Amino acid sequence: MRIIRFFDRLEDKIRGWLSRWPIFYSFIGGVGVVLFWRGVWHSMDFLSLYVLSWETGSPTTDFSQIWDALSSLVIGTLLLLPTGLFVSSFIGNEVTISGLRGERKLSEKTEVEVRTETGALHEIRAEVRKIREKLDKTEK
Numbered sequence: 189m190r191i192i193r194f195f196d197r198l199e200d201k202i203r204g205w206l207s208r209w210p211i212f213y214s215f216i217g218g219v220g221v222v223l224f225w226r227g228v229w230h231s232m233d234f235l236s237l238y239v240l241s242w243e244t245g246s247p248t249t250d251f252s253q254i255w256d257a258l259s260s261l262v263i264g265t266l267l268l269l270p271t272g273l274f275v276s277s278f279i280g281n282e283v284t285i286s287g288l289r290g291e292r293k294l295s296e297k298t299e300v301e302v303r304t305e306t307g308a309l310h311e312i313r314a315e316v317r318k319i320r321e322k323l324d325k326t327e328k
Contacts, residue, residue: 195270203272213271220267221277227261 206213234253268274 199270199272202270206271216267216271217273217277220264220271220273222264223260224264224268227257227259227264230257231261233257 206216230253234257237253265274268277
């Protein structure tokens, strides 16, 4: 538990520091995502070639390919995890938030449920506009 708390605090500090420079932050995130997926892609290429070479009876695969793939995968993961972009890059914030709320996926909701939520959002927006107008009048 202490280790998880340590890395959670470290992630918060890194994200706080990087949020001051959004272009640099997005550059690190982009490089991390590309390296991660490059590692996945090359690992699967190596695995498929290795399996095919065993089927033909001559497992002569270049093992330097797997080190290239694994290093890309590890570096990409090491860039994404401490910056807080690993989860949000792959599953998105809305999916995470809806899961924490215990909501169903949009594809599982009925049309009536979606329309009800949309109507509720419009009502909330209208109420916020009324409050804003009242605040503007009281400030003047």
